[in-house]
Amino acid sequence: MAADLKIVPVILAGGTGTRLWPLSRQSLPKQFLSLVSDHTLYQDTLRRVAAPDLFHPPVVLTNADFRFFARRQAAELGIDATVVLEPVARDSGPAVLAAAAYVRERYGKDALVLALAADHAVKDPDAFVASVRTAAAVAASGQIVTFGIKPSAPSTAYGYIKLGDKLAEGGYQVARFVEKPDVETATRYVADGYLWNSGNFLFRAELLLSEGTAFVPKMVEAATQAVAGISEDIGFLTLGAEAFTAAPSQSIDFAIMERTKHAAVVEGDFGWSDIGAWNSVREVSPADADGNVTRGPVALMDSHNSYVYSDSTLVAGIGLENVAVVATDDAILVMPADRSQDVKALVTALRASHPRVVDEHLRMHRPWGTYETICRGERFHVKKIVVNPGGKLSLQKHHHRAEHWVVVKGTAEVTLGNDVFTLNENESTYLPFGSIHRLANPGRIPLELIEVQTGSYLGEDDIVRIEDVYSRV
Structure with a gap:
């Protein structure tokens, strides 16, 4: 060469x-x-x-x-x-x-x-x-x-x-x-x-x-x-x-x-x-004296040759032998360690009955930050929204839902119709059905707010984008 x-x-x-x-x-x-x-x-x-x-x-x-x-x-x-x-x-x-x-x-x-x-x-x-x-x-x-x-x-x-x-x-x-x-x-x-x-x-x-x-x-x-x-x-x-x-x-x-x-x-x-399955993750990760690989808040007793992952909630195990456990906020996978190649077939079966859990995380990433589901019901959906400094959501409207915003950290710049105003911590606003609105973070720290959606349909596809700095219109 x-x-x-x-x-x-x-x-x-x-x-x-x-x-x-x-x-x-x-x-x-x-x-x-x-x-x-x-x-x-x-x-x-x-x-x-x-x-x-x-x-x-x-x-x-x-x-x-x-x-x-x-x-x-x-x-x-x-x-x-x-x-x-x-x-x-x-x-x-x-x-x-x-x-x-x-x-x-x-x-x-x-x-x-x-x-x-x-x-x-x-x-x-x-x-x-x-x-x-x-x-x-x-x-x-x-x-x-x-x-x-x-x-x-x-x-x-x-x-x-x-x-x-x-x-x-x-x-x-x-x-x-x-x-x-x-x-x-x-x-x-x-x-x-x-x-x-x-x-x-x-x-x-x-x-x-x-x-x-x-x-x-x-x-x-x-x-x-x-x-x-x-x-x-x-x-x-x-x-x-x-x-x-x-x-x-x-x-x-x-x-x-x-x-x-x-x-x-x-x-x-x-x-x-190729990290093609959970057993591959275990094989390339450092194990303890009992052959266990753990990541996140995990406590094991009298367990051997197992893989246990948690991204939030404490997972405690007793007497695990050649078991894999993967816990997220909305799903837990438990299986014999040598069955990890079968997860793809499981996901295919779950897609018909639990499509949201198969394809989406509770915390969804967007170019402006993240939103995370806190609670969901038949006619309401509660989210925590985090907007990065300088981040700006699209100018948009919804046909089937109204929204309530409560700022818990930082400063929000809100566009509602022809009005543009600021919300500080512990302040809130209401966005009626069909209103044209936008959320932005003009500050230097992440903006955190709680959004409560109410209405007959709360799917993410009920968004009509009018203008977007990330070219998603």
């Missing part, structure tokens, strides 16, 4: 992570949660590719729902990320090809691209960077490199890679990719020296697009046209919707990696996990 040829990290941050319910939900998925360190998985991924001598500033691909998480959490680290939005979900194939087309346009056809999932964990970042340097040399020689992980045990949760001939720059040719096996086959693969497929890649932008043209020309055409049709709004780049929607939905593995003759693998011994 030439000394002046740096790598462009592309972070794929659009997934939902249903196997980590009830903590990971559609409204706040696992990549934006702190599960194995003091930072979120997304932030840890950004930190691994932050060395300015090796990496350009990152390009982040996500969707519109997560765009403010992506920008805010990068900014918290002092990282200036380019956030590119996918108009629709089309699996990793179109996303990675669009990223390659964007990087080619911005940095040139010889640019090296490191495509990483935002929701993976790495115990040894220095060893990870060493593997990236090796992979960069292999990619510069004309290969599309994937990172293979030496299995710690036979697993049916991952695809596997059979090694081919050794390469001069390091790593190996890929002899073949194989899908997730059964236990017997996985045991044989481990004995035969196969590696887990991590699903992270390093390649020259032009080579990936050239191979894509050979195997999935419609996907490449859609991806390149989507990049050509990029639009910018409040600092976010959005791929051309019509072109990207036309892309076939397929993973990059199926689309290119399993078909190309340029596939190579570099073994990574850096403590990798």
